Amino acid sequence: MxxxxxxxxxxxxxxxxxxxxxxxxxxxxxxxxxxxxxxxxxxxxxxxxxxxxxxxxxxxxxFVGKQLQNGDAKISLEAPDRAFDAALVPITISVQNPEDVKSIYLVIDDNPAPVAAHFTFGPAGDPQSLKLRVRVSQYTNIHAVEETKQGVLYESHRFVKASGGCSAPSGSYDQAALAGIGDMKLRLVGDPNPGPLREAQLLIRHPNFNGMQMDPATQGYTPARFLKSIDATFGGALVFHLDSDISLAADPAISFVFKAPSKGKLAITARDSDDAVFEHSFDFDSQGS
The missing domain is CATH 1.20.5 (Single alpha-helices involved in coiled-coils or other helix-helix interfaces)
Structure with a gap:
């Protein structure tokens, strides 16, 4: 006082x-x-x-009826603390024991469609590393979940500061965005003579419209059209099957590891929400493409 x-x-x-x-x-x-x-x-x-x-x-x-365990020692998720572009948030998932992994889920908790990707691996796949880009709607936790061949689930997560990625304009609309839809490229990563395991980056041209992006020319929402699945095989054996949804970024770029002990053909089949099917195959041997 x-x-x-x-x-x-x-x-x-x-x-x-x-x-x-x-x-x-x-x-x-x-x-x-x-x-x-x-x-x-x-x-x-x-x-x-x-x-x-x-x-x-x-x-x-x-994961109906299943318990998730802390997977910090099993699976890691890398993502920026604050995303530069919420419509193109880079994600890297790594696992410690790839031979035990059956599938990997990527879940963006607060997105309109949280399950961004579900990778199921086949005999020609190696889930040690995955890289992809996603849209993030708002500040959120992002979870990576490893499902082992024994049915055990391990989760790891990161908090990412990003917003507006699901409604952000893609930069091109309608016919311009659909030009060349389904075109694919494959880039081999790393040592050209690495042995039976190869890392590759798959590029698919697709606008992945999610129905929430406004076309400034018409002031209307661009109808949804997005990739729903991708299958990759090598020599007829499954590398991975991907179930995806509207959280996958436009023009997907997916890096993965696969087993290529000899000459063979890496075949890609992608399907979108309009039931369009896109196919491409890449011939190469264990020494390069």
Whole structure:
């Protein structure tokens, strides 16, 4: 409480009052700052609690009746803390024991369609590393879930700050975006003589319209048309089958590892939501394409 002023107050009194007022202001300021910090911390805890609740609900819907275990020692997920472009968020998934892996799920918790990708691996596949790009609608946890051949589920996650990726304009619309749809390229990565395992990047031209992007020319929403599945085989043996949805970025670029011990043909079949089928094959041997 500030001292009362009297008729006989002196300069010393004035300085004393000033000091007390200053201290009171400092105390009030510190109290307000503390309250703000506490409020921010409480909000962060609430956000974390809400994210945990959201994930529990999703996990029950996606993995009905199954329990998920902490997979930080089994599967890792790399993603930027803050995405430069929410419509092109790069994701890298790595597993420690690829020979034990049956499939991998990528789940973007707060996207309109959370299951962005589900890779199932065949005898010609090696799930040690996957890379792809996705759309992110808002700040969210992203989960990578490994399903072992024994049916055990391991999860790892990252929190990513990105927003607006699902409704962001693709930069081209309608006929311009559909020109060359289904065209494919394959790039081999790394040492040209690496042995029986090869890493490749598959590029597919497809706008992956999700129905939420507005065409500025018409002021209407561009109808959804997106890739729903991709099958990759080598020498007739399955490398991977991918089930995807509207969270996959436009013009998908997917890096994967496969077994190519000898000459063979890597064949790709992609299907979209309009039931269009796109096929391409790449001939190469174990020494390169």
């Amino acid at each position: 500030s001292p009362r002023l009297t008729k006989n107050w002196s300069g010393n009194d004035r300085r004393s009052i000033a000091r007390e007022i200053g201290m009171n202001r400092f105390t009030i300021g510190m109290a307000l700052a503390g309250a703000m910090v506490f409020s921010s911390a409480a909000a962060a805890q609430d956000d974390e609690s809400a994210r945990a609740t959201r994930w529990n609900e999703l996990a029950q819907e996606i």
